[in-house]
Amino acid sequence: MKYSFKNDYSEGCHPRILEALVKYNSIQQNGYGLDEYSQNAKEIILKKINNPKAEVHFVSGGTQANLIVISAFLRPHESVVAVETGHIFTNETGAIEATGHKVHGVATKDGKLKPEDVQKIMDLHTNIPHQVKQKLVYISNSTEVGTIYSKRELQDLYEFCQEKKLYLFLDGARLGHALTSETNDLTLEDIAKYTDAFYLGGTKNGALIGEAIVISNENLQKEFGFHLKQKGAMLAKGRLLGIQFQELLKDDLYFELAKHANEKAMEIKKAFKEQGCSFLAETFTNQIFPILTQSQIDQLSRNYDFYVWKKIDEEQSAIRIITSWATTDEIVANFTNEIKNLK
Amino acid sequence: MKYSFKNDYSEGCHPRILEALVKYNSIQQNGYGLDEYSQNAKEIILKKINNPKAEVHFVSGGTQANLIVISAFLRPHESVVAVETGHIFTNETGAIEATGHKVHGVATKDGKLKPEDVQKIMDLHTNIPHQVKQKLVYISNSTEVGTIYSKRELQDLYEFCQEKKLYLFLDGARLGHALTSETNDLTLEDIAKYTDAFYLGGTKNGALIGEAIVISNENLQKEFGFHLKQKGAMLAKGRLLGIQFQELLKDDLYFELAKHANEKAMEIKKAFKEQGCSFLAETFTNQIFPILTQSQIDQLSRNYDFYVWKKIDEEQSAIRIITSWATTDEIVANFTNEIKNLK
Amino acid sequence: MKYSFKNDYSEGCHPRILEALVKYNSIQQNGYGLDEYSQNAKEIILKKINNPKAEVHFVSGGTQANLIVISAFLRPHESVVAVETGHIFTNETGAIEATGHKVHGVATKDGKLKPEDVQKIMDLHTNIPHQVKQKLVYISNSTEVGTIYSKRELQDLYEFCQEKKLYLFLDGARLGHALTSETNDLTLEDIAKYTDAFYLGGTKNGALIGEAIVISNENLQKEFGFHLKQKGAMLAKGRLLGIQFQELLKDDLYFELAKHANEKAMEIKKAFKEQGCSFLAETFTNQIFPILTQSQIDQLSRNYDFYVWKKIDEEQSAIRIITSWATTDEIVANFTNEIKNLK
Amino acid sequence: MKYSFKNDYSEGCHPRILEALVKYNSIQQNGYGLDEYSQNAKEIILKKINNPKAEVHFVSGGTQANLIVISAFLRPHESVVAVETGHIFTNETGAIEATGHKVHGVATKDGKLKPEDVQKIMDLHTNIPHQVKQKLVYISNSTEVGTIYSKRELQDLYEFCQEKKLYLFLDGARLGHALTSETNDLTLEDIAKYTDAFYLGGTKNGALIGEAIVISNENLQKEFGFHLKQKGAMLAKGRLLGIQFQELLKDDLYFELAKHANEKAMEIKKAFKEQGCSFLAETFTNQIFPILTQSQIDQLSRNYDFYVWKKIDEEQSAIRIITSWATTDEIVANFTNEIKNLK
Structure with missing residues (x-):
């Protein structure tokens, strides 16, 4: 069997979660x-976000979190601004549109949205009421291409949104990885402070399932439970979500797992760099995109699975390597050895 | 702490599932x-339904199963016929209507839909195209009030649906309990044969989460995966659902658990009967509805939790007692003792 | 050709409207x-409603008005309460549900909704957040069965709605007929005062098309134009709607036309009464429901078209006769003559 | 009062329509x-399209036609491909998304969609079932920027769609203008033959309201009336639409009106050309986009209204001039005179 670097949800969950599931299993x-x-x-x-007035809701997965938050927050004529690589724009089978809302996609190089990107979309939609009204800005941290927002970038975007009466919603499916990246200067408290809502991803960081939606904007908290239920997200055994987040967050396990994943990715990145590889983007989270020749790709593919992400030219393509909380030192040692032998 | 008979999802899951989760945890x-x-x-x-051409999809919960199946099967102008006590009619926060479809509710005594009930709704909707077109019939087995369909009843309804070009969809959140009831004459194979689609409920029968949607009608199978994804039901770690259903179904555990729940309910029913109680409905599954005086309810409430289901008159109300795979013999012994002491 | 009493939209429009269309035709x-x-x-x-802060929007037809108003006012988990004979409940092909909202139908004798009817629905939906939240009450005046609301009844319902934080929306497709009925004690100003929104029907009272939506509740006025456009209701040549309402309302033509229709209906009703007929309901607007034997129905059907509305018993059925602004004295004279000859 | 060249729906309707409305007014x-x-x-x-098996439905306006056709044809996970200047992409307040479907926008120079444009979108959506499935191609003829499709172009696109199992839907709000353009080589019969559905616009070509939807693909005709009713498009007095299309189409009035509009535009275009102006696009229909200096725009604006369409550079902008069936020779004479005096 090949080892897979295709994604960060190939294994089950962190053992401590299984222990807790066993421990609490028969308690009604x-x-x-x-x-x-x-x-x-x-x-x-x-407590971690230092805002007792925020509201938290647990759901099973990211698409579910995105569609419920967005459809609960918006009126029928309101739209969403996202980057073209944003998960909701391209990878959720039209989940947002299925709830009635247009998503505007902005082309970017680094997967990050800037105030001027949003302003540009707004400038194209001034013919009231013949065009949708932009009302929510959707970002991801880390982004789909592995980059992260700096504190300055997030603050600027939030201030812009406040000024324009837009909601800022952050998809944190890989928020743990963003916040433990070596180049990060944001805290979880910052995330809660500089967004109207965000979610903290469990699925890609050690849980079996689960994303924790946090709504800081009190105006948006009202009757949120109805939306969870209507969209089929309210688990009868909500305990499954509660136990997992309790275990991940009662100490710093959540962040340790993400940090581990980042470190393993950086070790692999270093190995590629030492081979002289360039990268599609400079990332410091658990996703790296080295550019290889076809013969190098073939060579690595013998023992490892990964996605060929983007064709660069006739000879070269960028591949995507994702590490996770479950990637062991041994696996990384073996893999970096193979990298060192790349021709 | 009082013991709760309020529902069949108060505990975690059957230990064999936890063992399997542990066993397979680190396999990519x-x-x-x-x-x-x-x-x-x-x-x-x-294999169990003896139909290799059917399609199976796993989702997290019942509301999710219902809304995805129904919205995937229907065109915008088509509607659903259900009983007024049907879960989709009253207990899912308008999940079906939120996907654009009207649900007609039929008042019944026993929670079961008959061909004449459906025909009556159709007769009220002949003013084409000014009224919705009935296209899907939704039933539950066991029903929300604990009753079950006989083979004759299901066959008759399915033949009626076939003749009228209606889809028959069966909500099997408690299908295990129906099929192991002492009065049941249906098999799982029958269920698949006499419906267009149904689901086999895990959440209420020993799983942490999970319902297995089975689509027998081949015309309705096409591109179903898109709908799962769009509605946020496709878990990244689908293994969580797969492992659970594998463990429950690889032998007869699923049916043993349901049968156990039914037997415990019947023991409790017997105790109430011996006290001279009457019941809101005669049920043979894991739900019973004894009618008690207020003082009897108060007496039982000291040590047990349950829902007061329906007021009968000034003095009496029906309560609902639900047992599950997790209800122990000891609990039942204690509870029947208390029942014997009811005044 | 038989003369048709089947509905009040069989002819074109009042001649004064055609004259105005000609007059203004070439003005840009x-x-x-x-x-x-x-x-x-x-x-x-x-001016007529004596509320300069209300907002008015013109749309083409009743279903359009209903679906836009309701979908603009409600959040996804909110529902509508209506009578079972209400147009939105049964005669609009699920238009409201298609925008995502459940409509609760209440059985009534006279087509009118009372506070206790709404309360009863609310009492069935207290299991938050597992059930939809009632938020809008939909009534018609005159109703689908020709009856009208008294001032007392409307005030009571509005006060109830205010207390329960429900919106009251009145479908006025035949509001002219209600307000000019001999038993009416409501004014147009009352209608605006004791509802959150209503519409004044043109189609059934002398216009080619057109309903005037009036929103008195200022909180509900915000960004309404977006909804008109999104649902395809904003006519490029909005002048067609403006000219018609200008002509109907610049003096009392609108009310004269409705009054005429009512009077013609009352003349026909009198003729049936003199023949000893009873009626399905006692109505004072432009709809009457005399109960006839099959042979009487056959006799009248030779020269007149009308709907057989409801079977009463083996021998008798109620028919529906609708008059309009276009029903002439001569037609009524001929028809009442035929009625006098009924055996 | 300035004369307006802002759009082709500033006046009422062609006098022959008014005459017919008067003539048939009192016929039930x-x-x-x-x-x-x-x-x-x-x-x-x-007869005109030479296909007795096609189906025709009349609706009030273009947005309504677009949203009903598209939502009736598609299943929930299917999407639409359009050009970025397409009316549904940018000018209908998200009407298509409000019915649940994503619209992909393709950037083009001439407002026309080519097979390779559609293929490019499809190539970006191969990750089944995580992405929407392209199913309908939406084009306009003439386009929003005044250009038209050649027979070759339409055939190529239709064949591509047939091969890829895509529906081809043509928005013909200005189809009359396209088909009477001096550079056109398509017939109405071709339009019906090389699309699955299209509509023939009345509003912008002499009617008060009205678009005629024609569905050639028999598989898409089924139960279309339900969708008209559900979306509020079925006028009680459908006669208003019928009379108009009867008058416009019983001889060649419809095409004469469009041709007139085109000719007036070409006269104005010629005048601009003679002044040495260049144009944003080379158009041969009733829309022209001359590029003028700000001082020229100011000069023309003294007596005429028109939209400043696009800024070209610091000094120049393209304006949009639209003519219609109602644009008189006299107006054009005056306007070209002013053009001749532009500095």
Whole structure:
């Protein structure tokens, strides 16, 4: 069997989660997120973001989080601005449009949205009421191409949104990786402070399933539970989500796992660099995009699985290598050895 | 702490599932339902229903299953016929309407839909094209009030649907309990044969989450995966669903758990009967609805939690007692003792 | 050719409208409702309802008005309460559900909704957030069965809605007929005062097309134009709607036409009464529902078209006779003569 | 009052339509499109396209036509490909997305879609089922920028669509102008033959309101009436649409009006050319886009209204001049005189 670097959800979950599932298994709890573990996990998150007035809701996955948040926040004529590589724009089978809202895609080099990008879309939509009204800005951190927002960038975007009466929503499917990246200067508290809502991803960082939606803007908290239920996201055994986030967050496990994934990626990146490879983008999270020749790709493919991400020219393509909380030192050692032998 | 008979999802999951989660945890798998366990579980189901051409999809919960199946099957002007106690009519926050489709509710005594009930709705909608067109019939087995369909009843309804070009969809959140009820004469194969689609519920029968959607009508199978993704139901770690259904179905565990729940309910029912209680409905599954005086309800409430379901008169109300795979003999012994002491 | 009493939209429009269309035809105007005639018609309506802060929008038809108003006012989890005979519940091909909202139908004898009817629906939906939230009450005046609301009834319902934070929306497709009925005690100003929004029907009272939506609740006025456009209701030549309402409302033509229709209906009703007929409902607007034997129905059908509305028993059925602004004295004289000859 | 060249819907309708409205006004007709005039107009269209199996439906406006056709044809996960200047992409307040479907926008120079444009979008969406499935291609003729499709271009696109199992839908809000353009080589019959559905615009070519939807693909005709009703497009007095199309199409009035508009535009174009102006695009329909200096724009603006369409550089902008069936020779004479005096 080849080892797969295709994604960060190939394994099950961190063993501590399994232990907790076993430990609490026979204790009766209320359904639908009203269990003790969910309550506890919510409190832990509110403390970590230092905002007792925020609201936390757990859902199963990222597409679900995105479609529920966006459809709950917007009126029918309001639209979303995202980058063209944004998950909602291209990788969720039209989930947002299926709830009735247009998503504007902005071409970018680094997967990050800037105030001027949003302004440009707004400038194209001044023919009221014949055009949709931009109301929500969707960003990801880390982005789909592995880059991260700096504190300055996030603040600027949030201030722009505040001024333009736009909501800022951050998809944090890989937020752990962003916040533990060596180049990061944001805290979880910053994330909560400089967005109207965001979510903290569990699926790609050690959980079986689970994303924790955090709504800081109090005006947007109202009756959110109805939307969870209507969209099929309210698990009868909400305990499954509560237990996982409790275990990941009661100490720093969540961030340790993400940091580990980043470090393993950086080790692999270093090996490629030492071979003289260039990269599609300079990333410091758990995704790297080295550019290889076809024969190098073939060579690595013998023992490893990964996506060929983008054709660069007739001879070269960028591949994507993703590490995770589950990537072992041994695997990385073997893989970097193979890299060193690339011709 | 009181013991709760409020529902069948108060505990975690059957220990064998936890063991399997541990066992397979570090084995890398493809995401999005393409893992080995899901494939295996699908094959087991196809064998059990004896129809290799059916399609199986796993989702997290019942509301999700209902909204995806119905919105995938119907065109915009088509509607659904259900009983008024049907889960989609009243307990899913308008999930079906949110996908654009009207649900007609039929008042019934026993929670079961008959051909004449559907015909009556159709007779009220002959003013084409000014009224919605009935296209899908939604039933539950066991029903929300604990009753079950006989083979004759299901066949009659399916033949009626075939004749009227209606799809028959069966919500099987508690299908295990229906099929192991002492009065049941249906098999899982019958369920697949006499419906266009149905689902086999895991959440209420020993799983952490999970419902297995089975689509027998080949015309309705096309491109179903798109709908799963669009509605946020496609788990990155689909293995979580696959492992659970594999464990529940690789032998007869699924049916043993349901049968256990039914037997515990029948023991409790017997105790109430011996006290001279009457019941809101005669049920043979894991839900019973004894009618008690307020003082009896108060007495039982000291040590047990349950829902007061329906007021009967000034003095009496029906309560709902639900048992599950996790209800122990000891609990039942204690509870029946308390029942014997009811005044 | 038989004369038709089947509905009140069988002819074109009042001649004064045609004259105005000719008169203004070559005068250039802004599109999309920004023409002088629309502006003028809006001002006339605001004066008639004595509320300069209300907002007026013209659309083509009733279903369009209903679906735009309701989808613009509600959040995704909110529902509508209506009577079972309400146009949106049964005669608009699921238009409201197609925008995502459930409509609850209440069985009534007279087609009118009372506070206790709404309360009863609310009492069935207290399981938050597992059920939809009632937010808008939809009524018609006159109703689908020809009855009208008294001032007391409308006030009571509005006060109830205010108390329960529900919006009250009145479908006025036949509001002219209601307000000019001999038993009416409501004014147009009352209608605006005791609802959050309503519309004044043109199509069934002398216009070619057109309903005037009036939104009194200022919180609901915001960005309404976007919804008109998005749902395809904003006519490029909005002048067509403006000219018609200007002509109907600049003096009392609108009310004279409705009054005429009512009077013709009452003359026909009198003739049936003198023959000893009973009626399905006691109505004082332009719809009457006399109960006839099959042989009487056959006799009348020789020269007149009308709907057989409801079977009463083996021998008798109620028919529906609708008059309009276009029903002439001569036609009524001929018809009442035939009625006098009924056996 | 300035004369407006801002659009082709500033006046009422062609006088012959008004005459017909007067002539037929008091003749009783069935409602909802079942009147004689609508039937007659449908037959005329079927003859003109030489396809008795096509289906025709009349609606009020273009946005309505677009949203009903597209939502009736597509399943929830299917998407639309259009040019970025396409009316549905940018000028209909998200009407298509509001029915649940994503619209992909393709940047083009001439407003026309080519097979390779569509293929490029399809190539970006091969990750099944994580991305929407392209199913309908939307084009306009003439386009939003005044250009037209040649027979070769339309055939190529249709063949491509057939091969890829895509529907081809043509927005013909200005189809009359396209088909009477001096450079056109398409017939109405071709349009019907090389599309699955299209509509023939009345609003911008002499009618008060009205677009005639023609569905040639028999698989797409089924139960279309339900969609018209559900979206609020089925006028009670469908006669208003029928009479107009009957009058416009019973002889060649429709095409004469469009040709007149084109000729007036060409006269104005010639005048600009003689002044040495260049144009944003070379058009031969009723829209021209001359590029002028700010001082020239100011000069023309004294007596005429028009849109400044696009800034070219610091000194120059393209303006848009639209003519219509109602643009008189006298107006054009005056305007070309002013053009001749431009500095």
